[in-house]
Amino acid sequence: MHPTLPVHARDVTKSYGPNQALKGISLDIVPGEVFSILGPNGAGKTTFIEILEGYRARTGGDVTVLGVDPGQGTAAWKARLGIVLQSSGVFEKLTVEEVVGHFATFYPDPLPVDHVIGITGLAEKRKARCDTLSGGQKRRVDVALGIVGNPALVFLDEPTTGFDPSARRQAWEMVDGLTGLGKTVVLTTHYLDEAEHLARRVAVIVEGRVADIGTPREIGGRERATARITFRREGSLASTPFPLELEHHEAEGLVTLPATEPTAVVVALASWAREYGFEELPGLTVTRPSLEDIYLEMISEAPATGSKE
């Protein structure tokens, strides 16, 4: 039992008959952070989140959410949670103001309805019936219903699926606003840039296990991962032998080489190019793998080994 941590999970398992959907998930989520849970469909993300939300019973392990076992969650406990589900399209006949106001009455200490409508960007639509809203606006109503109770912990399940780029930016600002209010946010998403932008830490769940947990910068060894250098061999550079004893690949003048110490490699390449009259190495790029590259690598290798350890 962990009264201070919003989420504390140890060896959480879930079986459906012979199928083990969760094979032992352990993680802690600390107050005030945005914690993102990533993973391919069927990896157990939704099962795990729904155990935290109290919708599903776990098979084994220990969980506390806001200091309470979600299997024993009371109304007072639910009043401190905000759950934004994937589904929407309900309460079609009520106006935005009516439905948010109605949900506010369920809670002992709700946020002012006007304020919630404001921060979810629905002020202009407050008198509109929900069945007249666009998909993005309906999603904002979902978020408004999830936060109107002034929760300490908010679950956002794929909050921007189906959004256009500007609506996503607005949604991101809204999530930043929630953390500004001191709330802890658990975010599931399929968009890696979204996790990278919003989350302080991410967990990748693959095949019912945590493949890794860390900041978006360091997860999967991303910081130490091999960089990739590319440049073009033009003019006199093309006719000289390659100067370094390094594994490299060349196609139609474009050279690609992995580098664990990219700075040293670039320095060596630059002095070689200068000898042949190039002050600038043509078309030079140095890139680290994106979160997406790391993620795709993790989900493709993890099933084979079963676990990262």
Added chain:
Amino acid sequence: MESRATTQPATRTAPSLVSLAFGRTRVELLQFFRQPEQVFFTFLLPVLFVVIFGTIFSDEIEGPAGVEPVPFSQYFAAGMIAAGVMSVTFASLASTVSMEQHDGTLKRLAGTPLPRSAYFAGKIGLALTTAVAQVIIILAIGVTFYDMSLPSEPGLYGLFAVVFLLGVASCSLLGITYTRLIKSANSAPAVVQPPFLILMFISGVFFVYSMIPAWLQGVASVFPLKWMVQGMRQVFLPDWVATEDYGGSWQTEWVLVVLVAWLVASFLIARFTFRWDRSGG
């Protein structure tokens, strides 16, 4: 960052169940009355039945020698009140609750501190309101256009209230329980309407009850509608009809026993089998 949580101890009390039940009823009514097609069919159908049957069967039901005959419209309207109650309770709730199980509404509500009983209270509040409105409409049309007369004995109004309220309560819970048999939101009308229509026929809503074969009467006697019809006929018809149609007496005690039994059974079954979320796989 945590200051808000620590400086605000849990002094604010949770909203009361009574205020939540009224809030839910208000929202249910708003949603209902903003769907014109739903309002139209809920109230129009029984009205159409009364008008059509009142017009086609304009003759009277003859009793034994020496008693006043009863207009068929009087006989029929009493049954239609009972069927109308079952329509806005059992049939409406089975369909709408099933829809809310499948579209995620109930899942969303289950994730809030709203007590589950408040949700059901709202549904029953809606059913009660529409049932009252429907009774008023049927009586108004019957009295105005089809020579229907209202009971003169005050005791019969008491009986009316008891049968009406027991009917609303037991058929509402039955509708909620019945959602267990509805596998998808789209199939609701197909699963709800046929049994309801059959019950209306074999419970004597459209015919003189004694015309129905004994074995079908036996089947009807298991279900609440037959007893609601019988209770309503006791309110609106002279006692000789009981002798002719219901084997000698109105069996008021059986009306109450069967309706209470359905009420208790539906409550218990719903308590253990009701699903809050059927939106997923």
